Amino acid sequence: MHLAIIGNGVTGTTAARYVRKVKDWEITVISSETEHFFSRTALMYIYMGHMKYEHTKPYEDWFWGKNDINLVYDHVTDINIHKKELKLRDGSPIGYDKLVIATGSNTNKFGWPGQNLDGVQGLYSYPDLKLMEENTKDINRAAIVGGGLIGVEVAEMLHSRNIPVTFLVRETNYWDNALPKEEAQMVNREIRRHNYIDLHLETYLKEILADDNGRVRAVVTENGDKIPCQFVALTPGVHPNIELVEDSDIATNRGILVNHFFETNHEDIYAAGDCVEFTDAAEDAPPIEQLWYTGRKQGEALARILCGERKKYDRGIWFNSAKFFNIEWQTYGGVPPQLPEGIDTFYWEHDDGRHSMRINFDEQDRAISGINVMGIRLRHMVCEQWIKDGKSLEYMLQNLGDVMFDPEFSEKYEHAIIDYYNQLNPDKEQLKLKRERGLFDIFQFRNKETA
């Protein structure tokens, strides 16, 4: 049995590793971006000098040989479904018995005039990073177009080099298509707290202007402002990378179409990770999942299916996290930007405007449905358990001590949060913390549940 995997990202790699744990099949991973699996999420830290490329590789280079996973550093140009064979750009073709396509994403471009000029780029891959290193040498101003998680990372990257940035974002508040208003506004403030970053909200890009050499010289917004700059980062999100299969018999829409067993329309061809679109996604779940965590989970679930246990992929209770400059964000369960019908929200924000906690709960039975924290760390497992068990808002508030994950000795927000609740609900029963995390709690004699 020969399992071939296209793409050595987190999805492909996870699948390969877990299949290897159970099966003695021949496993080949083919990828053209980097020779070894690396962490895409750490691209910004290479640019900022926190790490070198080597540090972003989660496994040492000997790991693959030791686990008998063949790595092929090449680009797949064609899949011959009938001969079960992959055509490579450089090497000779590779046959397979089962195939996994995990080709990841590509940067969105919306057909803006000038989007292909020199000095204009997205940031997704390692080559993109090297290009950005070249493109940002000796420049005195940059522009970022599009405000998502990658946009804010690019802003932080440029800030580390003291390059002034004009940041053009369509939304009313930063990333408010994913964050509720208060949190989005907190992100606005955090971005603006940093020198050299000029955040323009509700601003649309009209075109990118070239100089005589075909390099970017300025961006023009829809209200006619012309902002000179020598570098433009396009960060309006990503879309599934389906280049390889677009013209083949493998069914695609926005992504490669799969069911929750990662099966494409062809037997023995599976696809997973950023590049897939689920045909049978639940109503409240997005059909495309473009995250590190989901890539990993999908890789695990796919490995199981490949090994013969055909169990439906279920991503479980949603979670995610990110960092907006110095503010960490974590979310558990569902916290959509607009409150859904029948759901109420409790939102507390620290006086400093840099820490907050939001708990969404069912109006009827007060069961929590989603949690959003900014500048506060929570325990993943506890949040997940509480949401699963349908614990009430009041239960959560009284037991905040069990869910806080901030470092020892750090400021404790539980009292402020519970006092705020009591203030908002003077005629309800006044809540009290069940567990104090006091000075003596560094000893944690009383803590029963930690993980």
Add this chain to the structure above:
Amino acid sequence: MKDQDLNRTIDEITDSNPGHTTASAIKYIGLGLFFVGLLVFLGSLMMNDYKLTNQVLQKSIVGDEQQSQSSAQGGSGGGASRAGKSKKMIQLSAIEAEVQPMLGKTYTSQFAFISDLRTALATADETLTNENKMYSYQQGQYLMYITKAAGTGFLSDNLWLLFWLSIGLGCFGALMYFLPKLWLTLPGIQNDHIYHNPATKGKTIGIIMGSLLIGFYVVLYWYPEYIANWIAMVDPISYAIKGEEASQWFLYGLLYTLAIVVMGVRMFIKYRHSTYHMIRTGSVMFFQTAFAFLIPEILVALNKPYFDFKNIWPLHYDFFYDYSLNNLAGSGSLGLFMLVWGIALIIIGVPVFTYFYGKRWYCSWVCGCGGLAETMGDPHRQLSDKSLNAWKIERWMVHSVLVLVVIMTAGVLYTYWTGSSNVLGVSTYTVRSWYGFAIGSVFAGVIGVGFYPFMGNRVWCRFGCPLAAYLGLVQRFKSRFRITTNGGQCISCGNCSTYCEMGIDVRWYAQRGQNIVRSSCVGCGVCASVCPRGVLKLENGPEEGRFNEPKAFTITDDGIEMNKEMAA
């Protein structure tokens, strides 16, 4: 604030921040002053002439004896010291006979002076009978003290001035360099450009720094006579604290403490967003200044045994040496208390504290080696080797040193009780002096600190420290401490592993949802701070659930099994 108000243009932002340029200027002036201080410090080695006189010899060889003898007269040490004196008188006259050609001559080069003196001391030793011999240790001591006392000239006339222009200016410049970061940076993780900076990525400047440090240790341990000028420079401080002239160890203690304090201030600034780091840095600064530096010196001033209350065997490897035990035994109830305290720390303190808090209570809150590593060594923490191979070597080495120190100490105690220095044909004195040389000096000092810019700031703690090995065994097998991994939040970015000074591949555990329970973890907490996703938390908790199963699926003989959490 309304959106428009916030929407400042770039020009306004740069203009409205005049403090920026001032702060940068202060920073670079500070750096300049630091280098001037360093140059004066190095230059001061050449700022004296040397002239040997009879008084110099007298003072360096028997001088202080007179005072200490009078004060120790009633004590049990009196007899020994009288015998020591007559021995020293004999040595003195032998030396006097050999240095005749040097007397009254003014040397402008310390190398020429030291070379003549060294020959004279060696020849003198040959004339002495066995019971009065100086051997190499005593010769080395005399060489340094005589060179120091023979110094005369610009440095000797301006000790305070040169102290302030070298060490003082260096500290001041360094502080000036760090402080502006309060205005130049926002609180938060500040690892920008570490791998762009030649000082911290293990290249040129790092090599120069490492070589200077290694050179310093070699001279300090084996050729202190060449830094006699530096030791002379801190004499005034030594007199102020304990009323005695300085030795090379006093100089070392002072520089060590200053390094921890000054670089501790840097830590305060760098980690001002994290109470954990502020407190633990304050703690090592306190323990170094009070327990390692001042209290022992004050004890000496009060004619009590030199004792560092926070130093624990086997790091404190000479705790059970005969001279140390005799010293404590001969020092009344305080000595007895010190003895009991030292033993209690080993058999009760270490296991109990480590059970509750992990080895961090010592390694990154109390210990002097750890204190230097966490302050002066912090800029180099990322250089530790994270490979699996390095981990293997580490386990072999550190546990071997532990075995070695136990054997060495057992031999020393055997000799202490039985009076026989031969065990299986090996002299316990030889073992002990080799241990002191190879582990105590070369490993802990030269390599331990000198290799900061090459192998990270915990080379000694990781590969060599037997106490760390002991603490580590407790931490691994019987402790409530662990670094909890927060479910599935890890994005495998690698920051935690990169910045772990102990070379632990933290990410290996974090990305599979597993808690980190490793004997080497010193609990510095930096992995948790640099993690951009809030994945790690150092905590003490019940032993149950400490070694959690990786959250992904488990493979059993019957097939694959999703772990409960993931099955959902």
